[in-house]
Amino acid sequence: MNAAVLYALVGVGLYSLGLYALIVHAHLVRKILAINVMGSGVFLVLVALARRGGEAGTDAVPQAMVITGIVVAVSATALALILVVKLAAETGYATLSGNRQE
Amino acid sequence: MPAGSAVTGVSWGALLVLLPLTGAMVCFLWTRAARILGLSTVIAVCLAVAGLGWQLLQEGVYHHAAGGWGAPLGIELYADGLSLLMLIATAAVALAVSIYSTGYFKRARAIRFWPLWLILLAALNALFLSADIFNLYVTLELVGLAAAALTALGGGAAALRGAMRYLLASLLGSLSYLLGVALLYHSFGSVDIAMLAARMESSPTVWAALGLMSAGLIMKTALYPLHFWLPPAHSSAPAPVSAVLSGLVVKASFYLLLRLWLELFGSVSEGIDNMLGLLGSVAVLWGSVQALRQTRLKLLVAYSTVAQLGYLFLAFPLAASAMTAWNAAAYLVISHALAKAAMFLAAGNLMHFAGHDRIADLDRMVQRLPLTVFAFALAGVSIMGLPPSGGFIGKWLLLEAALTQGRWDLVAVVILGGLLAAGYVFKVLGSAFTQAAVPQRARRVPASMEWPALLLACAAIVLGLVTLPVFSLVTIGDAFGVDEVVP
Secondary structure, three states: OOHHHHHHHHHHHHHHHHHHHHHHOOEHHHHHHHHHHHHHHHHHHHHHHHEOOHHHOEOHHHHHHHHHHHHHHHHHHHHHHHHHHHHHHHHOOOEOOOOOOO | OHHHHHHHHOOHHHHHHHHHHHHHHHHHHOHHHHHHHHHHHHHHHHHHHHHHHHHHHHHOOEEEEHHHOOOOOOOEEEEOHHHHHHHHHHHHHHHHHHHHHHHHOOHHHHHHHHHHHHHHHHHHHHHHHEOEHHHHHHHHHHHHHHHHHHHHHHOHHHHHHHHHHHHHHHHHHHHHHHHHHHHHHHHHOOOEHHHHHHHOOOOHHHHHHHHHHHHHHHHHHOOOOOOOOHHHHHHHOOHHHHHHHHHHHHHHHHHHHHHHHHHHHOOOOOOHHHHHHHHHHHHHHHHHHHHHHOOEHHHHHHHHHHHHHHHHHHHHHHHOOOOHHHHHHHHHHHHHHHHHHHHHHHHHHHHHHHOOOEHHHOOOHHHHOHHHHHHHHHHHHHHHOOOOOHHHHHHHHHHHHHHHOOOHHHHHHHHHHHHHHHHHHHHHHHHHHOOOOOOOOOOOOOHHHHHHHHHHHHHHHHHHHOHHHHHHHHOOOOOOOHHHOOO
């Protein structure tokens, strides 16, 4: 197993971990963090698999994709956070069900 | 021919993205004129779609390398008959919704609505014009973000919760799609759909990508059982936003799934098409029953969307041996876009008039808002699939494909779904005729809100009468690969 595959597997692991956290946690900030962990997992897979080994060097296209992905993730997180703030101000709870669950 | 070359010489596809994007910025900066600027931008977009259509008819498939950079690195715009069909449906719904919004939104909310709505329109147009899977991811994400922000526009706990749930589901869907993109890029070294299609072969990595991308897109298209986010989001949004969400936004991810399936995965997926068909069948029946059980008008219409989206997935198991199934899906997509948008706009009128959307308390609406109830009924005709409507043609083609293949289970689903749809449409219409027990307010509904709903509903009906032009449009660029099929 070479380093690239190891990184890619770690990426998939992060993705799965984030997915698990997204489902089990009720608190919305935790859900948003989970989405971000999933995103980082996907970016890690992209960057790791970009190394095409040997003299060919690194492929620049996946790195450009990751940069774009990060921009998207930042905007999505910002929108999600402002929604949480508004929701908490409106209902007093930062969960979807309206109960205080931690 | 100077006139002809003037029309075909312009890069209409690029304009379709550029116009609404510029319009959004101008509306955001110059809030005082947001309404008039927004409306004129949408009219300009409609003209650009007409220009693109002319260009396609004259010269065939449209290609444009943005900024002069070609496929491997740059962004390429691409349009064939199927894209054009989606763009036309989008422009039609957009125009009606925009006219409706000039009456619906008061100043304070209008200045937030217009920029977001134009960004959504730009993202939808860009999605229908993209030809590489990473670009499609970006446009998908833009559509999702703009749609979630629009959902929250109504304010209040229900709308915020609906928007939040929608945003999380949408982000989960697109991340899953992006992981699939990463795997495909690793396998084939390209993100261009045409290049991928040429290199496609069956392997475990491709199956993983197929699973991830399909699951993500199914989530965004709200196929049963991943539809949980749709009813709260679509029912709590303001009426014009609901119309756009139900009419166009869910269709965008379905269009993407259809594209991937046609170009990439169709050849390497065994058995998955049957599973999609099964989920579609459950969605049709379960969504219709849920719609029948609702007491709120907007929730009823939202569950009806879940059911009607199920029909689209019935095409997958049938398409293996009958290409008419894809025609049926395309027909259902556009006729549902028009009819459901009309239905949500009509529901918005009833709500605006009475101040509530309890179905049982609708008070003699037939006499008080005849145009709106007529629009609702006409849209209902297309949703039920009665002739001569667009919905009828779509469902008829599905039935025909199912009958010729002896798929009696799918035949039963199509017919039963139609009956249940009749049930929930007549449930609303029945209450619209009777007098309600509780006295209620009556607020005037401006003509700019009644006519768009009616015209959209009429368009859904007229769609049933112009089948041949629509089918010849879809064959530009041969998106469904009719020529490759051996009978």
